[in-house]
Amino acid sequence: MKFDLTDLRIFLSAVEGGSLTAAALQNNIVVAAVSARLRKMEVSFGLPLVERTGRGIRPTLAGDILVGHARKVLDDTRKLEVELDAFSEGRGGTIRLLSNTNMLSEHMPQLLGSFLRQNPDIFVTVADKPSMEVVNLLRNGEADIGIVASSADMTGLERWRFVPDRLVLIVPGDWALEGPVAYARILDHPLIALNTTVALSQFLRRLATELGRRANIRIRVENFESLCRIVECGAGLGIVPESAARRYGRDMGFRTLEIADGWAERELYVCVRNQQQLPLYAQKLLLHFQTYAEEAKNAAFREAAIVKI
Amino acid sequence: MKFDLTDLRIFLSAVEGGSLTAAALQNNIVVAAVSARLRKMEVSFGLPLVERTGRGIRPTLAGDILVGHARKVLDDTRKLEVELDAFSEGRGGTIRLLSNTNMLSEHMPQLLGSFLRQNPDIFVTVADKPSMEVVNLLRNGEADIGIVASSADMTGLERWRFVPDRLVLIVPGDWALEGPVAYARILDHPLIALNTTVALSQFLRRLATELGRRANIRIRVENFESLCRIVECGAGLGIVPESAARRYGRDMGFRTLEIADGWAERELYVCVRNQQQLPLYAQKLLLHFQTYAEEAKNAAFREAAIVKI
DNA sequence: TTAAGCTTTCACAATTGGTGAAGGCTGTTT
DNA sequence: AAACAGCCTTCACCAATTGTGAAAGCTTAA
Numbered sequence A, B: 001m002k003f004d005l006t007d008l009r010i011f012l013s014a015v016e017g018g019s020l021t022a023a024a025l026q027n028n029i030v031v032a033a034v035s036a037r038l039r040k041m042e043v044s045f046g047l048p049l050v051e052r053t054g055r056g057i058r059p060t061l062a063g064d065i066l067v068g069h070a071r072k073v074l075d076d077t078r079k080l081e082v083e084l085d086a087f088s089e090g091r092g093g094t095i096r097l098l099s100n101t102n103m104l105s106e107h108m109p110q111l112l113g114s115f116l117r118q119n120p121d122i123f124v125t126v127a128d129k130p131s132m133e134v135v136n137l138l139r140n141g142e143a144d145i146g147i148v149a150s151s152a153d154m155t156g157l158e159r160w161r162f163v164p165d166r167l168v169l170i171v172p173g174d175w176a177l178e179g180p181v182a183y184a185r186i187l188d189h190p191l192i193a194l195n196t197t198v199a200l201s202q203f204l205r206r207l208a209t210e211l212g213r214r215a216n217i218r219i220r221v222e223n224f225e226s227l228c229r230i231v232e233c234g235a236g237l238g239i240v241p242e243s244a245a246r247r248y249g250r251d252m253g254f255r256t257l258e259i260a261d262g263w264a265e266r267e268l269y270v271c272v273r274n275q276q277q278l279p280l281y282a283q284k285l286l287l288h289f290q291t292y293a294e295e296a297k298n299a300a301f302r303e304a305a306i307v308k309i
Numbered sequence C: 001t002t003a004a005g006c007t008t009t010c011a012c013a014a015t016t017g018g019t020g021a022a023g024g025c026t027g028t029t030t
Numbered sequence D: 001a002a003a004c005a006g007c008c009t010t011c012a013c014c015a016a017t018t019g020t021g022a023a024a025g026c027t028t029a030a
Helices: A005-017 A020-026 A031-045 A061-089 A102-106 A108-118 A131-139 A199-210 A224-232 A242-249 A280-308 B005-017 B020-026 B031-045 B061-089 B102-106 B108-118 B131-139 B199-210 B224-232 B242-249 B280-308
Strands: A050-052 A057-059 A094-099 A123-128 A145-149 A158-172 A190-194 A216-221 A237-241 A254-258 A265-272 B050-052 B057-059 B094-099 B123-128 B145-149 B158-172 B190-194 B216-221 B237-241 B254-258 B265-272
Touching: A005 A020, A005 A031, A005 A057, A005 A061, A020 A031, A031 B061, A057 A061, A061 A094, A061 A123, A061 B031, A061 B061, A061 B123, A094 A131, A094 A280, A102 A242, A108 A123, A108 A280, A123 B061, A131 A145, A131 A265, A145 A280, A158 A224, A158 A242, A158 A280, A190 A199, A190 A224, A216 A224, A224 A237, A224 A242, A224 A254, A237 A242, A242 A254, A265 A280, B005 B020, B005 B031, B005 B057, B005 B061, B020 B031, B057 B061, B061 B094, B061 B123, B094 B131, B094 B280, B102 B242, B108 B123, B108 B280, B131 B145, B131 B265, B145 B280, B158 B224, B158 B242, B158 B280, B190 B199, B190 B224, B216 B224, B224 B237, B224 B242, B224 B254, B237 B242, B242 B254, B265 B280
Parallel strands: A094 A123, A094 A145, A190 A216, A190 A237, B094 B123, B094 B145, B190 B216, B190 B237
Antiparallel strands: A050 A057, A145 A265, A158 A237, A158 A254, A158 A265, B050 B057, B145 B265, B158 B237, B158 B254, B158 B265
């Protein structure tokens, strides 16, 4: 391992404080330890990170590059702690939100971002679970709000249409495939897929099993961006939400095809056990979701109109 | 410390592999060590993170929340390594980019994101330096492209207008201040500012010194979002780029006022030593910047048009 | 030149983290 | 029903990492 969260923390204090001494004080360790950690990082990167001026230190160019990343990483770890702590304390004002797949990385950032800005005293914890489990957890009261695919059995839960979520097939630019393609035919080709822990992956595997087949997965990747990039290189086909295909399709050289099967035409639902019994702040988020869904619909219309012009 | 990068890595392998054994194999340690690490995390969070089923493990709800964050943190550390390694090797295809302030977090994400997607074999390293140093580093050939404020002395460098970057004053909603305000008058009030390492902070402090005054900084924060939020709470005034004020102003309760002084009317420039001598891939990025600047200008026009309607 | 303020080095101590074997639990197989 | 295979936990022990405190060297300011 090249470095450590403590390394980053100490490095940052040093740069911000302008001296190793400052970093040592701030982190309750001795200057020698700071010096050692810094040196260790420098040799492992093979780069000087700070310039020793005899009156303190200043980051070198490399150090400045590190600063940006270190801030980000530490910031994320802080959020991690905050969110898990909030969850563990069951603190009033913590909403437990479940989504069906990472695909919601399409909508959630803006959606939650603006909500959290407007309500800085509310915490939201997010987790990715298969739709099936989401509805169970909602029923047991272990979560407040869930986003699930229309395929799930939502009996006994209150629900609202959220956004459409059609799955599409993406193929390398020079691949000879056309028109709506059936999953059975897709399975003839090598595929690029997401991690097995992601709901979408599990869903597709089950589907293949039902056809008595097995998908020929070439690689599994972390997110849709990587997936698209690998498809672009011609390594295989990929199945992604239309929003992702549109998003990355502009810059990448793959083509987007319809999937013939009915399940590709998904719809996402917002789902709760009982809106009335929900804490007020959770109802507030629910409302936020609903207005967002409205806006998304309008935006789609507007886009269509512009294209017409 | 509650956890460690190694903890996260191992936790993720365990969840993805579905067992501690799998995680142990993948990380070249013994199962007992994995177990110990997991337990340590669980007690420090005060939460069970996985459910032991006797036939492996499955993440609990809390565990699933952690998964998302762990992925993000580890992903960031990977990017950190990649970027610093690229920088240290001076690898062909690495562009060294400098910006004058973190304000570029306004433009850079989309800008670099789309560029890197279109050119997956090019690396870009980014660092934040005061404009003055940026121009020096460019002159010495220690960096390829810089973004600097118009205030810097760019003689001997080639430059293009990038985007306007007016500084504005933000005040809590119930504060009684109006119209264009001079910096001398701003200094009468408590201020919220960024870290001292950020160029903008240094610039403002120097400005105060020239007036023979000292800013009364209440708190220093990491980024403009936190700054805006604290101003919103009524803790003091803040000086931020107009883009940030617009971005957060929609959701927050502060007002935006003009700053009377001339330096508030900044303009950002893209700056290089010699376009011809630049490596081809760096010229490509330069071009990308130029088209982006064009688009931004057009978008501004379009927005103005819509408002008129 | 002195003094103050930094960083580095080094031997040593403390803490942390890993090892491997033994044991217990669960679900499967015969 | 009993043996089995796979998995997690515990524990005593050992190795590696990390922090400590003192001494020394360097740079700037008075």
